[in-house]
Amino acid sequence: MISVVVVLVGSCDDDPSTLENCGINTQYVITYDEPVNTAGYDIIHAENCTYVISGKNSNKAWLMKVDELGNELWNQVYSDLSGLSRGNAVNHTSDGGLIIGGGINVFKTDPNGEMEWNYKLPYSNKHYVEDVIETVAGDYIVVGGVGGDPGTGGHAQKGQAYILRMSEGGDIQWVKRYGIANSPMDNFWGVVQADDGGFVLAGNKLHDRNFEFYDHFWVVKTDASGNMEWSHELGGNYWDEAQDIIKLSDDSYVIAGKKSLSQTNLDLWIMRISASGTILWQSNHGNNNYDAGMSLTVTENEDVVVAAGYTRSSSGAPFKYRVWGVDVNSGQILWNKKHGGNQDDRAYGVVEAYDGGFVVVGSTDSFGEGYTKLWMVKTDSDGNTVDYP
Numbered sequence: 001m002i003s004v005v006v007v008l009v010g011s012c013d014d015d016p017s018t019l020e021n022c023g024i025n026t027q028y029v030i031t032y033d034e035p036v037n038t039a040g041y042d043i044i045h046a047e048n049c050t051y052v053i054s055g056k057n058s059n060k061a062w063l064m065k066v067d068e069l070g071n072e073l074w075n076q077v078y079s080d081l082s083g084l085s086r087g088n089a090v091n092h093t094s095d096g097g098l099i100i101g102g103g104i105n106v107f108k109t110d111p112n113g114e115m116e117w118n119y120k121l122p123y124s125n126k127h128y129v130e131d132v133i134e135t136v137a138g139d140y141i142v143v144g145g146v147g148g149d150p151g152t153g154g155h156a157q158k159g160q161a162y163i164l165r166m167s168e169g170g171d172i173q174w175v176k177r178y179g180i181a182n183s184p185m186d187n188f189w190g191v192v193q194a195d196d197g198g199f200v201l202a203g204n205k206l207h208d209r210n211f212e213f214y215d216h217f218w219v220v221k222t223d224a225s226g227n228m229e230w231s232h233e234l235g236g237n238y239w240d241e242a243q244d245i246i247k248l249s250d251d252s253y254v255i256a257g258k259k260s261l262s263q264t265n266l267d268l269w270i271m272r273i274s275a276s277g278t279i280l281w282q283s284n285h286g287n288n289n290y291d292a293g294m295s296l297t298v299t300e301n302e303d304v305v306v307a308a309g310y311t312r313s314s315s316g317a318p319f320k321y322r323v324w325g326v327d328v329n330s331g332q333i334l335w336n337k338k339h340g341g342n343q344d345d346r347a348y349g350v351v352e353a354y355d356g357g358f359v360v361v362g363s364t365d366s367f368g369e370g371y372t373k374l375w376m377v378k379t380d381s382d383g384n385t386v387d388y389p
Helices: none
Strands: 002-008 026-032 038-046 050-057 060-066 072-078 089-092 098-102 105-109 115-120 127-134 140-146 161-166 172-178 187-193 199-209 212-222 228-234 241-247 253-260 266-273 279-285 290-298 304-312 320-327 333-339 345-352 358-364 373-379
Touching: 038 060, 038 089, 050 072, 050 089, 050 098, 050 358, 050 373, 060 098, 060 105, 089 127, 098 140, 105 127, 140 199, 161 187, 161 199, 187 253, 199 253, 212 241, 212 253, 241 304, 253 304, 266 304, 266 320, 279 333, 304 358, 320 358, 320 373
Parallel strands: 038 345, 038 373, 098 127, 127 187, 187 241, 241 290, 266 290, 290 345, 320 345
Antiparallel strands: 002 026, 026 373, 038 050, 038 358, 050 060, 060 072, 089 098, 098 105, 105 115, 127 140, 140 161, 140 187, 161 172, 187 199, 199 212, 199 241, 212 228, 241 253, 253 266, 253 290, 266 279, 290 304, 304 320, 304 345, 320 333, 345 358, 358 373
């Protein structure tokens, strides 16, 4: 059962995009009625104008496939995964299946979400999975951070960010760790493959200033074996993080996250970096409140990059979805829109829709009827959607 408001606003037959043209131009908001807490963390295109969403259902990894109007086609809850599991990231594999990462698990499914294999990362200190992609060679790159409480005895892994390469069947080939060991956790939140076969990662790295730890916005380029080639560590005396990264057709990258201006004032921070590591532009955007960018997508013609995340007007105020349209060539805001109710609503994933709009997923407390629920918001090309209760 779902709660849905849908508006059909005409045909998109003249859409010049190379995305499949499904002929339906829509705006809608949908809350999916599961009798547990749920959330959507990532969303990707699938065949025949559908989408696959990954997230969590209670405390388990969850996949759901929906059609262009958001109607559920199937969903799978992976209750048999051992340890902590959730669907932080989902991507396609070359055989038509799906690769999913989250918690301490990486698993592969067929196109219908049926499990083919699962690999629990086998480390005494938990290696939490934040993103996973298939490489051009057909194996997988996994990134995240190493958990565990820092202690006086020290530890060679606790607190570091990691990148590991996994074979097509799920066996670990190598792992590299970066950042400050035996400290609060550094993390890689997103990864893309570069044209030269290496990888570019987005995350946060701790800096120690007079025994006070602060996060820096962190972008790292490695070679194909995970060895660091260049790194940007940017930020001030508060908490700055890079949360997502996308690659453009010229092998440049757009990265988004958050920039702390004070202990209570955060902005969306977004930048574009060349293949060689030169910062082409960077900008931050907010309204003296809390703004965080969690996910990125880019339009088919690569003129607008869209960031999705959340905002609130003041400390203690409820969070709302926020979606920004940003000029790819300058970093200037073209539009920004907020969506949500009177309780906390947070957006975590975004993808360009088949009609040129955008589909945003996350979680809602405003419309969950006592639960935190997956909330799917379909907008037009300027971030507008339908009226909702």
